Amino acid sequence: LGIEYLKALKALNSNITPVTIKREGSQYHDAGLRHKFASATAIRKKIYSGRVEETKDHLPDLAYDIIMDEFKKGKYPINLDLLGKMIISSIRRHNRNTLKKFAEISNGLENRIYNEAHQTADLNELISNIKTKAFTWTRIQRNLLHILFDIKENDFIFLDQHGVQYIRILGIRKERTDLLAELKEKAELEIILNPSEILKEIDIDSNDPLIKSLSYDILAGDIYSLLYRSPKYQKGHLDFTTPLIKY
Structure with a gap:
C-alpha cells in the first residue's frame, strides 16, 4: 500500500513528502493484546470471538463506541467465513467450463475450485485446499467473490476499460451541505447521493x-445485509432507502 501511495504521488507530481513511521508495540500479525498499540489481527480476533470489551484500551474512543453500537444492534461482527455456504453453493451450480468464464479464473484454477468445492462445506478449508504457490490465499478469496457476484471475465474487462463511473457521497457535515451543489456542478464524474435517482433495480447485465x-x-x-445477526437489518435494497448521513 505504501508503494502505491508513492506511485500516486509521483503520477500527480505532488509536493507531499512521504514519511515512514516506525511501528511500535505489537508486530503486524501479532495475535495478542500485550501492547497498547495492538495489531489489527489481534483486534479482529477479539471482535470476531465476541470479546469486544477487551479491545477498548487499544482503539480510539469513537471507533470503540461505533463497534459496540453495531455489536449491540446485531450487525457485527461480520467476516468472510459467513459467506461460506453462499460461495460454495454458487460454485456447485457450475461445471469446470462455466467456472472458467469468471473473472481472473484461468490456468487450471477452475479445476481446483470445482474439485475442492465438492469435498467441503467450510470456506477456510476450501481456500486452503485450493491454495498453491501460484494461487495465493488473497487471490483465491477474490476469485470466489467473483463467482458469488457473477462477475465474468468480460464484465471485469468492460468495467476496467471504462474506469470509475461515479462518486457516491455517503455522508457530509451539516454545515457543509453547500458543497454538494458545487460538487455536482464541477465534478467530472456522476455524483450520486441516492442510487434510486439512477436506477430502480439492479442490472448487472x-x-x-x-x-x-x-x-x-x-x-x-444486499448480500452483506444477509450476514447481520439481527433479522431487523437483513432487508435488501437498503442502498435505495438509507438517507445521506449528515453529522
Whole structure:
C-alpha cells in the first residue's frame, strides 16, 4: 500500500513528502493484546470471538463506541467465513467450463475450485485446499467473490476499460451541505447521493458502465445485509432507502 501511495504521488507530481513511521508495540500479525498499540489481527480476533470489551484500551474512543453500537444492534461482527455456504453453493451450480468464464479464473484454477468445492462445506478449508504457490490465499478469496457476484471475465474487462463511473457521497457535515451543489456542478464524474435517482433495480447485465458498476455496488450491499445477526437489518435494497448521513 505504501508503494502505491508513492506511485500516486509521483503520477500527480505532488509536493507531499512521504514519511515512514516506525511501528511500535505489537508486530503486524501479532495475535495478542500485550501492547497498547495492538495489531489489527489481534483486534479482529477479539471482535470476531465476541470479546469486544477487551479491545477498548487499544482503539480510539469513537471507533470503540461505533463497534459496540453495531455489536449491540446485531450487525457485527461480520467476516468472510459467513459467506461460506453462499460461495460454495454458487460454485456447485457450475461445471469446470462455466467456472472458467469468471473473472481472473484461468490456468487450471477452475479445476481446483470445482474439485475442492465438492469435498467441503467450510470456506477456510476450501481456500486452503485450493491454495498453491501460484494461487495465493488473497487471490483465491477474490476469485470466489467473483463467482458469488457473477462477475465474468468480460464484465471485469468492460468495467476496467471504462474506469470509475461515479462518486457516491455517503455522508457530509451539516454545515457543509453547500458543497454538494458545487460538487455536482464541477465534478467530472456522476455524483450520486441516492442510487434510486439512477436506477430502480439492479442490472448487472447492463451495457451502461455506470448502471453496471452501481448495480454490483448495490448487490454487494444486499448480500452483506444477509450476514447481520439481527433479522431487523437483513432487508435488501437498503442502498435505495438509507438517507445521506449528515453529522
